[in-house]
Amino acid sequence: MTEARLDEVKRAMRETNDKRLYERYLCISLLLSGYSRKNITEILGRGLDTIGIYIQDYCTSGLEELNMEHSPGRPALHTPEQEQVLYRTLVEKTPVDVGFPAKMNWTSGIVRKWIKNEFQVEYSERGTRELLYRLGFALLDLPTRWPKLILSSRKYSNKNSKW
Incomplete structure (x- = not known):
């Protein structure tokens, strides 16, 4: 089962041109390959919270959830x-x-x-x-x-x- 998921993620990595999406796929690929979250944070240079969000999104809804339409950016400073x-x-x-x-x-x-x-x-x-x-x-x-x-x-x- 893990091999099939890993193959799916690697295929998605080859097909995407989006750098941000590639990084999310790489995170999941590393997780499925047995790397710890701490190791993934060091490899990708992202915080543990960010890596946790990627993993949670993947576990909840699969690869589709990793694809963001746009970056939400910083919250507005005003109401x-x-x-x-x-x-x-x-x-x-x-x-x-x-x-x-x-x-x-x-x-x-x-x-x-x-x-x-x-x-x-x-x-x-x-x-x-x-x-x-x-x-x-x-x-x-x-x-x-x-x-x-x-x-x-x-x-x-x-x-x-x-x-």
Whole structure:
């Protein structure tokens, strides 16, 4: 029985082009070949918890369970309610309305500071831009007299804009 399972895993390893999936298959292959979980963690360079998840998924549902559609990534730093508050604030107010000095347009830097002040959550510049993009905003590069990037709703922005 173990030989048949091992053959199935090795066949799957040969057929996949996905590096992450290959690593999961390799984990199961090593387990079925008699390696301990501790040895597998050393070979793959993954934590015991990660290896345990791979093994549990395989034991529960077979090879299919190891195939992830996408990486879930890091959990969101904010709640859906906070996201709605952010969206409404950006659409309905200017930076001056929420306490920033004499700024008529939202920049990713101002949004980042507002999020930190309002929700006590700190985003990187890139993380802020990605959040804004997910909310439906685009960053527009303006002429040199306005060197900062300004937010604009994608539905109203120029289709030929850089973003």
